Amino acid sequence: xxxxPPPGGRRIGMFGGSFDPPHLAHVALAQAAVxxxxxxxxxxxxxxxxWHKARTLSAxxxxxxxxxxxxxxxxxxVVDEREIxxxxxxxxxxxxxxxxxxxxRAQLHLIxxxxxxxxxxxxxxxxxxxxxxxxxxxxxxxxxRTEAGFDLETQARHAVLTLxxxxxxxxxxxxxxxxxxxxxxxxxxTPMVPEPVARYIERHSxxxxx
Numbered sequence: 585x586x587x588x589p590p591p592g593g594r595r596i597g598m599f600g601g602s603f604d605p606p607h608l609a610h611v612a613l614a615q616a617a618v619x620x621x622x623x624x625x626x627x628x629x630x631x632x633x634x635w636h637k638a639r640t641l642s643a644x645x646x647x648x649x650x651x652x653x654x655x656x657x658x659x660x661x662v663v664d665e666r667e668i669x670x671x672x673x674x675x676x677x678x679x680x681x682x683x684x685x686x687x688x689r690a691q692l693h694l695i696x697x698x699x700x701x702x703x704x705x706x707x708x709x710x711x712x713x714x715x716x717x718x719x720x721x722x723x724x725x726x727x728x729r730t731e732a733g734f735d736l737e738t739q740a741r742h743a744v745l746t747l748x749x750x751x752x753x754x755x756x757x758x759x760x761x762x763x764x765x766x767x768x769x770x771x772x773x774t775p776m777v778p779e780p781v782a783r784y785i786e787r788h789s790x791x792x793x794x
Contacts, residue, residue: 593687595624596626603654606655613749618661621745629664632667632669634673677709677712717743721747
């Protein structure tokens with residue numbers, strides 16, 4: 585399917601997440617999305633209240649600050665704090681509808697990972713998401729996409745694109761665990777995040793178990 589926007593419109597991407605912390609795979613995915621989709625603007629949107637996560641997120645002010653540091657050097661990206669400012673749970677469809685209202689002639693692209701794609705059917709108003717945005721999935725070796733996403737991809741074949749991205753064994757969960765364990769040296773986790781983010785984590789003593 586072509587990712588061409590409507591006549592006279594723009595290509596706008598949305599890349600949301602907890603960014604707790606933002607790491608190098610996040611940055612690589614943002615770069616791939618801008619380049620491969622030829623986006624005019626990619627909105628990086630830290631979530632406010634994550635309805636789908638059992639754990640408590642780090643303070644929004646820290647996650648927002650780290651996101652700004654992580655993506656500062658990327659062209660055509662904007663770190664947007666609207667979900668942090670919005671009361672109540674953060675639902676992707678609400679943000680997409682707000683972006684569409686602000687850019688009525690734009691083609692929206694939702695940037696997600698395989699794990700998010702596999703769980704898309706449990707998202708709030710997921711059918712509306714498929715109608716308003718092209719789903720753009722990071723191409724990583726993950727069997728869950730095949731197992732859980734096949735039926736959804738069949739239903740939404742017209743609205744799914746794949747982003748080519750090198751497999752990067754990095755996760756925010758692993759980074760937090762390494763730091764909180766108290767047994768890891770900074771060299772065990774700092775290479776996983778942009779350098780300014782590593783300095784921010786150390787300066788604010790984030791993820792250290794009490």
